[in-house]
Amino acid sequence: MKRLFLLISLLVLSKFSAQTWATEDQYIQKFAQYAVEEMEKYKIPASITLAQGLLETGGGQSRLAQEGKNHFGIKCKEDWTGKTMKHTDDAPNECFRVYDDPKQSYEDHSIFLATRKYYTKLFDLDMKDYRAWAHGLKKAGYATNPRYASILIGKIEKYKLYEFDEVNSKEVLYAVLKKYPDLKDDRAFMARMEPAKATKKTTTPVTVKVPYKATSYAQQQQRVERIKTKAEILNSILIKSHPNGGLKYIVIPEDTDVQYIAKKFKISESKLMKWNELEGMVLAKNEVVFLESKNSDGNTATYKAEYGEDMYDIAQKFGIKLNKLYSKNRMDEGQKPSAGQLIYLIDKKPRN
Incomplete structure (x- = not known):
């Protein structure tokens, strides 16, 4: 009897409840x-x-x-x-x-x-x-x-x-x-x-009384969001997988140096310098750093350079070795692209 009652209840509920859609x-x-x-x-x-x-x-x-x-x-x-x-x-x-x-x-x-x-x-x-x-x-x-x-x-x-x-x-x-x-x-x-129903406006002011409640300094402090220290931020860096072949990389959350990253991820400083074509030891916030050697090609054929970008920025963005990027685009080392310039990330196919 209980089973029959449960079945009837489910049928009734299914009739009046909203459909669950994909x-x-x-x-x-x-x-x-x-x-x-x-x-x-x-x-x-x-x-x-x-x-x-x-x-x-x-x-x-x-x-x-x-x-x-x-x-x-x-x-x-x-x-x-x-x-x-x-x-x-x-x-x-x-x-x-x-x-x-x-x-x-x-x-x-x-x-x-x-x-x-x-x-x-x-x-x-x-x-x-x-x-x-x-x-x-x-x-x-x-x-x-x-x-x-x-x-x-x-x-x-x-x-x-x-x-x-x-x-x-x-x-x-x-x-x-x-x-x-x-x-x-x-x-x-x-x-x-259905057309929206007009709401009647009222000109009568409404006064809401809020009772005063004393709050201690300690209670106020608990409500303030805790600000992470620089050390805590750096310690929380996660390794990510780059769209270009799954290369391992990180994004620097706060200014730091190569020595800190090398120690944290147990990679020699010389390898980090080489893989990322770094000239100095300082790493700036939001800088992309690869934890393995970059690829010779990108994961897409071309890219339009944005205002202010140089070839190093593009190489790091797409996980490409900088010298390969210069070579693909027949540009000299240090030469900067203009805004909107088409940058080749994969070697152009030779014409027949």
Whole structure:
């Protein structure tokens, strides 16, 4: 009898509780609206934008998406004046844009495609031809993954995202509901489909009395966040795995010297100096230091130098031996790249 009662209870609860969706389904439900709105403004297929968002964020689970509201992995570049965050992508500690709202990220992605000369040919394509757009993005160099176009197309066809290319911004929520009919029982989603109720303003001032409570100095001190000492910060350095072949490296959290790092990681000072092409013993905060010999090639074909970067910065960013980097780019030792200059990280293929 108890078993029967339990079964009936579970059935009743399942009928009235909200559906638990997979992360990618949740992402589509939440951000399809933004993708269609951007399609209307910039003529970029909503299916493409949504598929890119799904891929870049891992269904909204990536650190960039959750902490920086950055859904398309857009880096700072020289023209960005907003908030930023450091994140390891092609190289350690790269600078990425931070937004106050994901909607800003979606619009910035549209502006990025619409204003960069590399993507101008995309806008000659049929807006409903998601396959052509996917291959066009790969051809224009949007991503280094050789399978990028097929991955996007796979996402679009798996979730039938092309259906959003056929609707306008006023029809999106109903299109989502058609795709996920069980959402009719999801109060949080349905609330978005109902017009907001007007709230009555009051001019009557409200006074809140807060009783005074004496607090000792010791209690106040407990509330103050404890500041770590320099020694504690340096002692907490973690070894990381570089995208270029998994090379072991660290990022210096506070100014220190080669002797300290050599002792901490049980590596000779001479090897650290050689592997990192160091000329002095001082290591500055945020400096990248490799704990093994760097590679002769990068993990991506090319890179555009940013303002103020020199070849050593690029070599450390991508885990490449400095002399190899100069050689690949036919530059003399000490020669600096100009902002925006294309730097080869892998040897150029000889012409036939």
